[in-house]
Amino acid sequence: MKTPEGNGSTSSLTGSMAESDALTSLVTDAGRAIDAAATLDELSDVESTLMGKESAIAAARRGLKDLPADERRDAGRAINEVAETITESIRERRLVLSAAEQDAALAADRVDITQPARVPRRGTHHLVSEVLDEIIDIFASIGYRVARGPEAETDYYNFTALNIPQTHPARLETDTLYLDYRGVGEERTAGDERYPLAHAPNEVLLRTHTSPMQARYMEANDPPVHIVVPGRVFRNEALDPTHSPVFHQVEGLAVDDGITFADLKGTLAYFARQFFGPKQEVRFLPNHFPFTEPSAEMHVSCFSCGGSGCRICSQTGWIEMLGCGMVHPAVLEHVGYDPATVTGFAFGIGADRFAMVRHGITDLRHFFESDLRVLRQFS
Ligand code: PHE
Numbered sequence: 001m002k003t004p005e006g007n008g009s010t011s012s013l014t015g016s017m018a019e020s021d022a023l024t025s026l027v028t029d030a031g032r033a034i035d036a037a038a039t040l041d042e043l044s045d046v047e048s049t050l051m052g053k054e055s056a057i058a059a060a061r062r063g064l065k066d067l068p069a070d071e072r073r074d075a076g077r078a079i080n081e082v083a084e085t086i087t088e089s090i091r092e093r094r095l096v097l098s099a100a101e102q103d104a105a106l107a108a109d110r111v112d113i114t115q116p117a118r119v120p121r122r123g124t125h126h127l128v129s130e131v132l133d134e135i136i137d138i139f140a141s142i143g144y145r146v147a148r149g150p151e152a153e154t155d156y157y158n159f160t161a162l163n164i165p166q167t168h169p170a171r172l173e174t175d176t177l178y179l180d181y182r183g184v185g186e187e188r189t190a191g192d193e194r195y196p197l198a199h200a201p202n203e204v205l206l207r208t209h210t211s212p213m214q215a216r217y218m219e220a221n222d223p224p225v226h227i228v229v230p231g232r233v234f235r236n237e238a239l240d241p242t243h244s245p246v247f248h249q250v251e252g253l254a255v256d257d258g259i260t261f262a263d264l265k266g267t268l269a270y271f272a273r274q275f276f277g278p279k280q281e282v283r284f285l286p287n288h289f290p291f292t293e294p295s296a297e298m299h300v301s302c303f304s305c306g307g308s309g310c311r312i313c314s315q316t317g318w319i320e321m322l323g324c325g326m327v328h329p330a331v332l333e334h335v336g337y338d339p340a341t342v343t344g345f346a347f348g349i350g351a352d353r354f355a356m357v358r359h360g361i362t363d364l365r366h367f368f369e370s371d372l373r374v375l376r377q378f379s
Helices: 017-036 038-053 056-066 068-106 127-140 212-221 261-277 329-334 351-359 372-377
Strands: 152-154 205-208 227-235 245-258 282-289 292-301 320-325 343-350
Touching: 017 038, 017 068, 038 056, 056 068, 127 227, 152 320, 152 351, 205 227, 205 282, 212 227, 212 245, 212 329, 245 320, 245 351, 261 282, 261 292, 261 320, 261 343, 282 320, 292 343, 292 351, 320 329, 320 351, 343 351, 343 372
Parallel strands: none
Antiparallel strands: 152 205, 227 245, 245 343, 282 292, 292 320, 320 343
16 A cells, blocks of 8 residues: 655645654554455445544544644645545455455356256156057058047947947946936836846946947048057956956057958058067967957967967967957948948957066056056166
């Protein structure tokens, strides 16, 4: 800090030596106090001590009026000079301290851009959804469209339109979950003595398969038809390792001029090899469904043992994957198609079964319990 000493004008401006000394030491002490202030707050305190109403400078200014008139001017100038010197010192110190405080704040706020980020846990598709998507993709790639239908379905579409007789055991409440949708007071239609629960055509139930969409789609669209219908289906079943009251199917339907059983076999064998790999063996065994004739079930050679027999294929070397057959003429008639000019095939894929086989999962319940420890293993 500059002192008035050595400044050519100063010494001559003070009225007496004593006063000059006092001003000089005031400047020196002020310089020390200002330099000692370590923060802006401390500096403000120092400033009010040095320059405020109680300060030596203020007192000296008040004392000017007691000086003889001829000394007053020079003394006043000397005091002002000291005041300016001190003010300037405070200003400089304030700049230094505020720069330091800003640096400290920036250092405290510093973001370490080299620190590895916290990666959020990502969800994945459910195994069954994955399988549904894959099945749809395979059929979409050979020209099939995706259709979807209601889960709450009428007796007519779920059974009657599919040529399922009134007395068929699948209609019983031991197999089918009915939604009580009859008008109040309306009585159930009397059915066969052995099956007292015959239902009205508009009675609402939870669809037991995706096949009702065969009838719904053909009713609304002219042939040719090539569709797959993924969806949830429901049966009156207790949950155990291989059964669930809700599971997933993908229905398939192809109807056109001149479609034969060879088309069915070729299409489904192609699908199985796309899904499981080119070496996959398939076989077709006779079966029965009211809505197809002839009917079959398709098996694939066991992915686990390759056909020699193991626990997963119950020692048979084969795993049943779907039901299929040529669309029954009665079904075509129900939707207004002429069975004399068009034919078709249909199939129903058990998607949960595919997911179990693909991942070697032996308990169906894992799919529905949503235990994250299980799901994470496949993410
Ligand atoms: N709907 C049958 C089932 O749920 C499967 C199937 C569909 C069979 C289409 C033949 C044709 O078991």
